[in-house]
Amino acid sequence: MDAVAGEVNATILTARIRKERRGAGASSFILDVSIEASSGITILFGPSGAGKSTLLDSVAGLARPDEGRIVAGGEVLFDSARGIDVPAPKRRTAYVFQTLALFPHLSAEENVSYGLMDLQEEERRKRVEAILKAFRVEKLRRQRPAEISGGEKQRIALARSLVTEPRVLLLDEPLTGLDAELKAAIVDDLRAWNAAKGIPILYVTHSREEVDALGVRVIALDNGRVVSVGAPMDVLDAPRRKKLAQAAGFENMLSATVLDLREADGVMRVRLGESACQIEVPLGYAAAGNRVQVAVRAGDILLATERPHGLSARNVMDGRIISLEQRGTMVIARVDCGVIFVVHVTPGAVRALELTAGHRVWLVLKTHSCHLVE
Amino acid sequence: MEALWLSMKLAACVAAILLVIGMPVAYWLAYANWRGKFLLESLVALPLVLPPTVLGFYALVAMGPRGPLGKLWIALFGHGLAFTFSGLILASLLYSFPFAVQPLVASFEGVDRRLLDASAVLGAGSSRTFCRVILPLSLPGVVTAAVLSFAHTLGEFGVVLMVGGNLAGVTRTVSIDIYDRVQSLEYGEANRMALVLLAISFSVLCVVYAVNRRVWTPWPAK
Numbered sequence: 001m002d003a004v005a006g007e008v009n010a011t012i013l014t015a016r017i018r019k020e021r022r023g024a025g026a027s028s029f030i031l032d033v034s035i036e037a038s039s040g041i042t043i044l045f046g047p048s049g050a051g052k053s054t055l056l057d058s059v060a061g062l063a064r065p066d067e068g069r070i071v072a073g074g075e076v077l078f079d080s081a082r083g084i085d086v087p088a089p090k091r092r093t094a095y096v097f098q099t100l101a102l103f104p105h106l107s108a109e110e111n112v113s114y115g116l117m118d119l120q121e122e123e124r125r126k127r128v129e130a131i132l133k134a135f136r137v138e139k140l141r142r143q144r145p146a147e148i149s150g151g152e153k154q155r156i157a158l159a160r161s162l163v164t165e166p167r168v169l170l171l172d173e174p175l176t177g178l179d180a181e182l183k184a185a186i187v188d189d190l191r192a193w194n195a196a197k198g199i200p201i202l203y204v205t206h207s208r209e210e211v212d213a214l215g216v217r218v219i220a221l222d223n224g225r226v227v228s229v230g231a232p233m234d235v236l237d238a239p240r241r242k243k244l245a246q247a248a249g250f251e252n253m254l255s256a257t258v259l260d261l262r263e264a265d266g267v268m269r270v271r272l273g274e275s276a277c278q279i280e281v282p283l284g285y286a287a288a289g290n291r292v293q294v295a296v297r298a299g300d301i302l303l304a305t306e307r308p309h310g311l312s313a314r315n316v317m318d319g320r321i322i323s324l325e326q327r328g329t330m331v332i333a334r335v336d337c338g339v340i341f342v343v344h345v346t347p348g349a350v351r352a353l354e355l356t357a358g359h360r361v362w363l364v365l366k367t368h369s370c371h372l373v374e
Numbered sequence: 375m376e377a378l379w380l381s382m383k384l385a386a387c388v389a390a391i392l393l394v395i396g397m398p399v400a401y402w403l404a405y406a407n408w409r410g411k412f413l414l415e416s417l418v419a420l421p422l423v424l425p426p427t428v429l430g431f432y433a434l435v436a437m438g439p440r441g442p443l444g445k446l447w448i449a450l451f452g453h454g455l456a457f458t459f460s461g462l463i464l465a466s467l468l469y470s471f472p473f474a475v476q477p478l479v480a481s482f483e484g485v486d487r488r489l490l491d492a493s494a495v496l497g498a499g500s501s502r503t504f505c506r507v508i509l510p511l512s513l514p515g516v517v518t519a520a521v522l523s524f525a526h527t528l529g530e531f532g533v534v535l536m537v538g539g540n541l542a543g544v545t546r547t548v549s550i551d552i553y554d555r556v557q558s559l560e561y562g563e564a565n566r567m568a569l570v571l572l573a574i575s576f577s578v579l580c581v582v583y584a585v586n587r588r589v590w591t592p593w594p595a596k
Contacts, residue, residue: 062491088494101492105510114506115496164496 013037013168013200017058017068031055031065031224037217039198041191043232045211046221047282049368052204053098055221056170059202060095061088072200073167094161096174100153102145108132108156109141115164131163134193151182158186162193169194169201175210187214208285222371223297250295250371251342256281258290267314267367270294275338279315279365284372293373298344300369303333304362305353315365317341321357324350335363376543377551378570381528384459384547388466389524392474395467396519400478401504422472430536433465437537457539462547465537466527474523481515482508514585525578529571 016034031051035044044052057063059070061077064085070078072093077086102111109128116124132138135155140148148156154174161169175183194201205211211218211232220228256270259278267280270292279294286292308316319337326332331350333343341363345355355361403415421429436443437455443464447455455461485508493503509516531549538545540554548567555564 057491060491060495062494088491089497089499091495092497093495095492095495097488097492099486099488101486101488103489103492103507114493114498117498117502160496 012039013059013070013072013202015055015059015068015070017055017065017070019054019058019063019065019068021054029224031058033221033224033226035219035226035229037200037202037219039200040194041201041203041214041216043211043214043216043218044202044204044221045206045218046227047206049223050206050221051224052206052221053172056095056172056202056204059168060093060170061086061091062095075167092164092166093168093170094164094166095170096154096157096161096172098173098176100145100157100174102153102157102160104145107142107144108137108148111145111156112160112163114160127163131159135159135189151178151186154178154186155189158190165197167199169199171201171203173204173206176207180209180213183210184213250373251298251344252294252296252301253373254294254296254339256292256294258286258288258292260288261286272337273339277317277338279317279370280367281370281372282368286372295371295373296341296365296369298332298342300365301341301343302364303335303343303345303349303353303355304364305355305359307362308364311364313364313366315363315367315370317363317365319361319363321355321359321361323357324355335361337363377546377548378567380459380543380546381548384462384466385524385527387463388470388527389474389520391463391467392470392523393516393520396471396474396478396523400475400482401508403475403479404482418475419472421469426469426530426532427536429469430465430533433461433468433533433537437461437464456537457541457545459544462534462538462545465533466530469530469533470523470526473526474519477515477518477522478512481512481518484515485511517585518582521578521582525575528574 014034014036017031019031021029021031029049029051031054033051033055035042035055044055046052054063058065058068058078059072065078065080067080068078069076069080072091075086076082076084077091077093078084103114106114109132112131113124113128116127119127129138132141135158137152137155137159140152140156145153145156157174175186178186190201203214205214216231218228218230218232219226254272256272256279259269259271261268261283263283266283268283268286269278269280271278272294281292281294284292302313307318317337319335319341322334322336322340324331324333326347329347331345331347333345333350333355335341335343343363349355399414399418403411403418434456435441437447438444439448439454439456444455447453447460455464489507489511490503493507498506529549530547531553534545534547534550538547538550540546540550546554548571552564552567552571555561555567
């Protein structure tokens with residue numbers, strides 16, 4: 001239904017994308033999202049590895065979804081059901097990469113005019129001139145990227161993508177490494193430019209600060225799924241995030257108390273519930289003593305019948321199996337480690353390890369499988 | 375001196391032709407996603423480990439009047455291929471192939487993928503991306519490929535001996551000439567030739583290393 005509405009309103013981008021990335025064990029990943037963006041900035045927010053870049057690559061035609069449909073500016077760019085896959089050069093999407101990817105052997109001016117090869121010399125010069133001015137970099141036209149400073153490189157990368165009059169602008173953390181003032185100045189110029197064009201802009205970031213500064217609409221992604229959509233306040237602070245996390249497939253929602261922050265390692269230690277059980281989770285906006293919610297997928301927990309050692313995973317907890325319940329081809333184990341964990345295991349594993357209720361087991365949990373929701 | 379001139383001519387022809395046929399092969403090797411790619415990679419690298427006489431032997435058999443290549447050549451041009459300058463070029467192309475292809479593959483692979491993505495998103499098809507991004511950024515690799523295949527062809531001996539025989543002015547290259555002079559105890563003349571080859575080889579390697587160290591390049595490194 002959304003896609004039909006999108007085709008009526010030419011300035012809307014709709015994307016329904018499913019893409020599986022196979023890798024060894026834990027590195028396999030499924031992106032399964034459906035998003036909509038109208039003219040102006042829409043923020044894609046989420047931790048690294050949430051699938052933000054894969055989403056942008058799919059919209060730009062640099063990655064091919066296994067399944068889905070992408071419509072921008074009233075044109076179908078990708079539709080797996082109808083076998084449509086417009087190649088990247090014909091999509092008229094603009095994409096500013098995290099690394100900017102300015103051509104190092106071309107001057108700023110040549111970089112900017114790269115996408116205008118098919119235009120008449122006269123027209124091309126006019127457009128390059130106008131956009132260099134709009135982004136305040138006309139003085140740097142003869143310089144090569146290596147001779148240009150950070151913030152100005154970002155401006156040139158923006159100018160290069162926008163000069164082609166795209167239908168959609170994709171920004172992958174384009175302003176990382178800039179101070180807040182410079183960032184704000186660039187965003188102002190971008191907004192000014194888009195006031196006339198009104199194209200949808202997907203702006204990827206994992207910085208909470210940037211979300212607050214840019215305001216507008218946020219789509220929060222985690223682990224390949226959309227976990228919430230709305231204004232920054234609603235998305236990032238609302239208590240219903242717990243429900244959203246559960247809806248997004250976290251079987252374990254544990255309340256915990258922050259013990260200490262180890263900023264250098266990007267982690268913090270928390271105590272689960274009222275138990276003695278301590279685990280390490282990714283660093284979040286919290287201070288020692290704060291209560292937080294930790295969400296863990298049942299499928300992300302490993303179960304061992306002996307104390308494992310020599311593991312990279314930071315969290316090993318011992319406990320006892322309370323119950324085993326077969327559901328289809330999956331066995332749901334409830335394990336008491338002071339707090340109750342729900343763990344998914346296969347029937348084969350239950351047989352091989354001779355698991356029964358009352359059995360002593362160890363649970364292994366990677367730090368980054370623990371998701372902070374508060 | 376006639377032999378040296380002949381060698382130079384041969385090496386220049388081979389280097390030029392190899393650049394032309396090496397580029398598409400290298401492009402494919404650098405960017406294709408095909409499971410059986412290692413087969414072609416091995417094939418390309420084969421002349422590196424194959425004894426030149428083995429390569430020369432098969433080249434000779436193929437080019438002989440009863441070989442497939444020889445027959446084709448006679449049908450097309452009315453004369454045989456073995457013991458001619460053209461035959462020499464053909465055999466040398468095989469012999470020096472990895473020296474042209476491998477530096478090209480390495481430098482194509484070294485180009486940041488995101489630059490290719492950027493080019494595609496800006497509307498450039500793969501040929502424009504190749505000409506405007508990959509090729510200019512691979513210039514050191516192109517120079518290396520040209521210089522190495524030139525130098526390697528200049529010094530070849532076994533293959534030339536097998537395929538070319540030893541015909542003055544047609545297939546007697548400088549390394550064979552040196553061998554001949556030593557056989558007939560003309561050490562002075564052999565030494566003169568050998569020194570020239572030594573000087574050429576050294577300067578050629580200097581070019582390769584300097585280009586790859588970016589001692590001089592058309593644009594500053596990142």
